[in-house]
Amino acid sequence: MSPVPLSILDLAPISEGADARTALAHTLDLARRAEAWGFSRYWLAEHHFAAVASSSPAVLIGAVAAATRTIRVGSAAVQLGTTTAAAVTEAFGTLDALYPGRIDLGLGRSGHRRAEALAAVSGERGPAVATRTETEIREGVVLPPPFDASRVLASPLLTAAAGVLQQPGARSPDFAEQVDDILALLRGTYLSPDGVALRAVPGTAADVQVWLFGSSAGASAQLAGRLGLPFGANYHVSPATTLDAVAAYRAAFRPGVLPEPYVVVSADAVVAESDDRAAELVATYPNWTHSIRSGNGAVAYPDPATTPPLTEEEYALVHDRVVTQFAGAPTTVADRLDRLRALTGADELLVTGITHAHADRVRSYELLAAEWGLAGAAAA
Template sequence: MPKHSVTPLSVLDLTPVSAGQTPGDALRSTLALAGVAEAAGYSRYWLAEHHLNTGVAGSAPHILAGLVASATKTIRVGTAATLLGNYRPLQIAESIGTLAAVFPDRVDLGFGRSGPPKSPSDPAPGVVPPTDTPDDRVVDGLLIPAPRPIFGAVLPRKFRLQGELLGRFPGDTDNFENDVQDIIGFFTGGYRTRHGEEVTATPALGQSPQFWIHGSTAGPSARLAGKLGLPFGANYHVAPAGVLDSIAEYRAHFEPSASLQEPQVIVSADVLVAPDEHQAQRLARGYAQWVHGIRSGQGALPYPSPEDALDLPLDADANDLVKDRVDTRLVGDPHQVRDKLRTLQRTTGAQELLITTIAHDPADRQSSYQLLAEAWGL
């Protein structure tokens, strides 16, 4: 009997480094997980971009995407997201064009806008600032937590150092729309210099990766995705407070394009599945500490084992800083997590869900994706 049609699931991999692992171990675990995800029926395998984190090895997503594509046969491979200010548009077009030429009809390019704020008091792009109504709310069964401030009035040194080393400057995200248009133009042949000169970007010209724009707020990224008629990636796993607003903003500004006639949304979720709830909760230990390293500006630390996490308690302020992430992480047995994801899909109206899973043991990550795929009906 054929299976009924189900909402596609895809993978977002940060390439986390666990305590006791080397970055090389983590990168090899990503390649192994990609093979598992492909065999289990996931549609896409996307790589994130993070820098200066000892607990994350996914700092070169274009290179890693090529390795993943080489290690698989059919699953789509891409970035979620390529942070545009960290590169020049031509560099991105040439890198992704290379992948698209070697792996036709398998490459996705996600655009992200993250960068330094214009002033120390402004939130970093993609961060939902706290509001005057700081209460959690439930919308159609989905928890929408109160926004959490990510940093204080002064950006942590690590965040500022990252910007300096990557050549970022306050306000450079104002170029986001032009950069997106330029990159697409290198692929379509529509790029022109300010003097009207045509430029051929080999091997990008003529290739056709699928372009996405990712965002966490009802801000410029959501509006640009709608304006250009591109699919939109909404961020429930990092900034759950803004997910519904960002999707609404995208849909309100959507204009049909040659590639997309109706809005298309993928929503990310942080998920951990185990054979039973007790085991899932045990494997989930360490997540709050790992998120706190990111939220506090220290950077992600190597992910602790469930046993070691018991010796890393957080105080009340630290717990409050990560409460929204912990409360919206979907943890449980396959059927529990399946039902929670169905709620997320129904409430957001997403056409696809993007699953990110972090655990100390790479084998537990693989098992989580396999159990979810089976319960979901991939």
């Protein structure tokens, strides 16, 4: 099996019939096990007003770091559009002071992308031009047509959420400027707009690894390359544009923080003892994904035993996400992950997977760790 590291992306999902307290306890349990099995990183996503308990990544990162000893812990990704460079630097500087050398700061453009989506929906700019109209299989990797997320990002729920995640009248600063400010604050070279030197305490000289995340060949990928930062490409969110994002990052790369490019590629994966059992576990993944794609926010993860399947029309909205989910026996999933690694040239893979029962999610990662040959993973 490929020697590239495996890491975990966790949303602290809330299952149908459960609550946030239970979901957070499950996150801490999985993080401890992931460390023992040999996963390289444990990253937390940031989502708001949805049935996931990862709305405050810095707080949750601190809890996970406290519950573990060696695994790197971080964000994938902090939504810069709803906060400030100073607040992010101080929060992650505090985390580094408490857990030195273990903190990753992933940054994303979610808040900025919503403004772009509103412009698209209002007709101020045209929708993204699809580069692929049919699903393609390339070297064993499924590449579906692009999904236009403009109307989802401009949905009433996300519009209302954006209104309460920022101060009244606030405007998201330019993403590249915010990233530059964070890097300057970490280096101790930051000057305010008035030319006043400010030092973040904690924050200045923190041993925090900064990442940028992107779903396309746009601003995030190009900025990560220009700054020489590591980059995360979201195959599990936007499988159609992952190759474009990776190519744009590598084309733009100039030695900076890193001497050469470093790419982590994410994938949604659920592993069970057999392909049939895995298919049972992910039977309601289309329902969960549909709740997101329809602009209503992630619902509590549905129970496969009681949830009816989507209609044909509903399924069409999420087809690209379903066919790019890796679900199956250990060898099935490991083979698909390795094909994704080979096609993208990923230096590391980031796996996210949700099941209704926590025990099934734990077992999924355990089986994958053993099949991938991670140190600390027992033969399953």
